[in-house]
Amino acid sequence: MLQLCFNNIKCFCNICVMLEKLYKHHNQLIEYAKIFDKVNYEDIVQETYIKLHLYSNEDKCFINGNLNKSYIFIVIRSVYITQFYNKFTIVDFVDEAIEPDFDEEHAIEWHKFRSKCEAEVNSWDMYDKKLFTIYRDTDLSMRKLAKETGISFVSIFHSLKAHKKKLKELFQEDYNNLK
Numbered sequence: 001m002l003q004l005c006f007n008n009i010k011c012f013c014n015i016c017v018m019l020e021k022l023y024k025h026h027n028q029l030i031e032y033a034k035i036f037d038k039v040n041y042e043d044i045v046q047e048t049y050i051k052l053h054l055y056s057n058e059d060k061c062f063i064n065g066n067l068n069k070s071y072i073f074i075v076i077r078s079v080y081i082t083q084f085y086n087k088f089t090i091v092d093f094v095d096e097a098i099e100p101d102f103d104e105e106h107a108i109e110w111h112k113f114r115s116k117c118e119a120e121v122n123s124w125d126m127y128d129k130k131l132f133t134i135y136r137d138t139d140l141s142m143r144k145l146a147k148e149t150g151i152s153f154v155s156i157f158h159s160l161k162a163h164k165k166k167l168k169e170l171f172q173e174d175y176n177n178l179k
Contacts, residue, residue, distance in 0.1 A: 018058040019049060025067050032073050036080040047079045048072075082141050113174055120170060124163075131156065132163050 022029075029048065033041035052061065052075060060071055121129055135145060135156075142160065146153040 018056075018061055019053060021058070022049070022052065022061055022067075022072075025072075028067070028069075029072065029076065032076045033080070036077065044076060044080050044083070047083050048076050051075060051079055082143055113171070116174070117167065117171060120167065128159060128163065131159055135160060 026045070029045045030041055033044040033048070037044060056075070061068055121132060124132070131145075131151075134140070135142070140148070142156050143153055145151070146156050149156075
């Protein structure tokens with residue numbers, strides 16, 4: 001039995017029983033997670049267990065004693081999107097990691113490039129600049145940012161998408177020359 005409750009006491013609460021039943025289908029959950037990510041699938045499944053533990057019940061996970069495959073698939077997909085996908089899709093030039101072994105000339109060119117990008121970001125209005133820098137400089141997903149700021153997720157998504165496109169249009173050629 002999974003030990004989810006405190007003090008290593010054998011637990012029979014509804015959530016723990018539901019998770020234990022769900023764990024019997026662990027390999028199936030792994031296969032669902034592999035659809036989205038071939039590397040982090042175990043992490044996705046573990047996050048799914050946590051999400052189900054916090055927000056779900058047995059009626060949603062099982063129908064007539066059988067695994068509700070569509071519900072579980074949607075939860076896994078949701079976990080993947082919020083925990084993993086959002087962190088890998090937003091590419092901004094300003095925050096790109098740099099190899100430290102550049103020669104001095106290349107480092108100067110890179111610094112100039114970063115300065116141009118920062119100047120562009122600083123020229124935006126306060127809302128756009130603040131939203132972009134918060135998202136770039138923190139580990140908050142768009143959903144968490146929306147929840148904490150009270151700004152709608154859709155508004156944040158469209159704003160960040162427009163900023164990313166704008167930066168790419170302005171600096172893609174310079175960026176490619178630096179690589």
